[in-house]
Amino acid sequence: MKKLSLQTFCLALVVVIGLSACTGLGKLVKKANTISYKVTPDPMEMHGDSITVSISGTYPAKVFPKKAIVTTIPVIKYNGGEKALKPVVLVGEKAVGNGTKIAYATGGSFSYTSDKVAYIPEMKVATLELKASGAVKKKTKELPVKKVADGTIITPLLVKSDERAIMAKDNFQKVIPRSQTGNIFFVINQSQVRSSELNSPEMKAYKEFVMMGIAKKFTFKNMNISAYASPDGELTLNASLAENRAKEAKKSMIAMFKDKKTKVDTASNDGFYNIVTTAEDWDGFKKAMEASSIPDKDLILRVLTMYPDGEVREKEIKNLSKTYVEVADKILPQLRRAVMTLNAEENSRxxxxxxxxxxxxxxxxxxxxxxxxxxxxxxxxxxxxxxxxxxxxxxxxxxxxxxxxxxxxxxxxxxxxxxxxxxxxxxxxxxxxxxxxxxxxxxxxxxxxxxxxxxxxxxxAPEATYNMGIIEIQNGNYPAAVTDFGSNNTFNAALAKLLNKDNDGAMMTIDNSNEKDAALSFYLKAIAGARQGKADVLTNNLKAAIQKDATFKEMAKTDAEFIKFRDNADFKGMVN
The missing domain is CATH 1.25.40.10 (Tetratricopeptide repeat domain)
Structure with missing residues (x-):
């Protein structure tokens, strides 16, 4: 009886082995180590708060069973958990199902890109493993779990919250410019200053300004006097008239500044006064005409402009004043004047x-x-x-x-x-x-x-543009971040260049920044050195970072940026 049972068991075992051999799954499992995989990036990287991996694989000839369906599940494993990614489905040439076809005789390849996986801090130290199983109808076989990548580079998380807020500025002035302008009008062809002009409301306001300035201890800087003659007189006479009007206006101002209530010592000096004269105030005439209510003013001005010769224009203006009473009574009298602008400075508290x-x-x-x-x-x-x-x-x-x-x-x-x-x-x-x-x-x-x-x-606002660069780093849009940071030499600007694969630019930006001696800046330069494969740059800068801040020792030990240097003696000496 015992002999029969043993025979039955052996027969069953032979049948199972035979079935596996017929399906080809046994050979697939046995040859699993001949299947090649390439993961990009390796180590895995976090960008924009997520991880995405691309996997390409190649099955050699005479390994993939003709009737098999192989399902491969990439799994991110980390301390305390794992995250399965979407599966890869491969089908043999005689299998019924959807997936990438792999020929038995020649073998074949596949490529795969995962969906985005939300990054969590536990994934900083992780591995990417492939869990595959083959099936032929109802028969299944598990392939050995294969580690294909490490993880995770999280360098974008080094971004600093150095946003540039904007303080609204004051318009405070330590020295406030003050000025007052007054006019003295003259009778036709005369330069004497009438007492009525010195007592006009305009000149009273002028004196009040001076008294206020004295009380507030203004610094009186100078006075500009511009004297004019109307354009209806002979040029030589007008030139002399304008000069005399300027002189008389100046005398009146000097007298005012000697008065007890309006006394300004500096105003007694000739250098206090800047005098400009205009023999024929043609520009003033045009402005006054344009502002008047004379019906034909536009036509009159066009006609007068046609006469480039000053003497001819004088005659025409005289004739015009006979025809248009407003020109004689209102326009021309306001041009016979001296304009005085007193400039001062008020010192603030x-x-x-x-x-x-x-x-x-x-x-x-x-x-x-x-x-x-x-x-x-x-x-x-x-x-x-x-x-x-x-x-x-x-x-x-x-x-x-x-x-x-x-x-x-x-x-x-x-x-x-x-x-x-x-x-x-x-x-x-x-x-x-x-x-x-x-x-x-x-x-x-x-x-x-x-x-x-x-x-x-x-x-x-340049501050807003800079601040956008921080968000672009967080979003994983590094070219935009580089653009937003522009010519700023800051840690974040250097980080953006590093993430945009410009290691030299990152190093230069850090070295030109006010943050170049910070521990984090040395750490970033160590990463740039690692990416360039320069062990000396890595170790020199990492050493400086750790000397300034010992927390970088533990950080570097698990940082996937340095994964290729973990067996480097200098690196090990610094982090262990």
């Missing part, structure tokens, strides 16, 4: 005065002064306090709310910053400064799409 008032009585400051006051301190909390005071007094000025939001943004108080910036946005719609700052809030809150739209709305 000193920085010390402004700082004290900002702390004690901020309501006494103008909006420009209080915004300026915030720039006089380096303490961020003091700045915030001043901007809040500015907002309380000048809440209708968008700059106050924007700058409160700016400081809150620097303090990473996103909700409060957003509220202030939205307030500013309500006061000044489509303002590129505010849109840029709101874009930073959106990006820091994780909404890259909204942030990009806000940056686009801030078109023209």
């Amino acid at each position: 000193t920085d010390e005065q402004i700082s004290k008032l900002a702390a004690s009585t901020p309501d006494s400051l103008s909006v420009e002064e209080i915004l300026y006051a915030a720039t006089l301190t380096t303490d961020i909390n003091t700045k915030l306090d001043i901007y809040k005071k500015a907002e309380a007094k000048y809440g209708s000025d968008w700059r106050t709310s924007n700058n409160v939001g700016y400081i809150l943004l620097m303090q990473n108080k996103l909700s409060d910053a957003e509220a202030e910036l939205k307030k500013a946005d309500g006061l000044s719609a489509n303002n590129p400064i505010i849109k840029n700052n709101l874009g930073i809030v959106a990006r820091w809150k994780g909404d890259r799409v909204a942030a990009m739209e806000l940056y686009k709305a801030a078109a023209g």
Whole structure:
């Protein structure tokens, strides 16, 4: 009985082996190590928050069974889990099914690109394995699991949140230009200054300006006197007349500046006065005519313009004044004048005065002064306090709310910053400064799409363009990031070039940046060295990074950027 059972078992085993041999699956399993695979990229890489791999494989001749269907599942394995990718289906030449055909006699190849897989931090240290099984009808065989790649390069995650927020500027001037202009009008063919002219409302305002300037300690710089004659007189006479009018106007001004109430010592010097004379004020005549209500003024001006000869034009203007009373009574008299412009400078409060008032009585400051006051301190909390005071007094000025939001943004108080910036946005719609700052809030809150739209709305602001580069790195669009960063020499600009496969450009940008001595900058240069296969560049820069920040030692140990150098003695000595 025992002998019969043993015979039965042996027979069954022979049948199984025979069936496997008939299906060809046994040979497939046995020859599995002859199947070649190539993974791109290897190590795997994360771009735009996801991983994508391409796999190409080749089966040698007389390995793939004619009636078999082989399903291969790429699997990303990491500590604590695994992620299966979409399968690859290969079919033998006599198999019924959908997939890439592989001939038995000649063998064949396949290519495959996975769907995007969301990256999670655990995938930093990972492997890509292929799990394959062959089937012929109901018979199946598992092929040995094969590791085909390591993972994962996550260098894009080094991007720094160095967004450029924009502070609204004040228009504070330490020296404020002040000026006052007055006119003295003369009787035809005369240059005497009438007392009625010196007591006109215009000249009274002139004197009040001088008195105000004296009270506020203006620095009186100079006076420009432009004297004119109307274009209806003989040229030589008019030239002399204009000069005399300038002299008389100057005498009157000197007398005024000697008066006790309007005394300005510097105005007694000849160098204080700049005199220009115009013998025939043809331009003034044209402007006065154009502004008049004379019915035929356009025709008259066209006709007069036809006479290039000044004397002929003088006669025509005289004739014109006889025909048109308004020309004689209103146009020509206002051209017989001296125009005096007094230029002065008002000194603003000193920085010390402004700082004290900002702390004690901020309501006494103008909006420009209080915004300026915030720039006089380096303490961020003091700045915030001043901007809040500015907002309380000048809440209708968008700059106050924007700058409160700016400081809150620097303090990473996103909700409060957003509220202030939205307030500013309500006061000044489509303002590129505010849109840029709101874009930073959106990006820091994780909404890259909204942030990009806000940056686009801030078109023209170089800060917004730079900030777009950060998002393009996160999106995996490295050429666009390089463009956005432009000529800026920053860590992020160097990172964009590295990710865009410009290792030399990345190194040059870092070396020209203000961040060149930072540990992270040395680490980026070590990565560039690894990508170039330059062990000395890698080790020298990694050593510098670790010396400045010991956390880079552990980081480098598991960084897939250095996977090809893990057996390098110098590398091992630094990270172990």
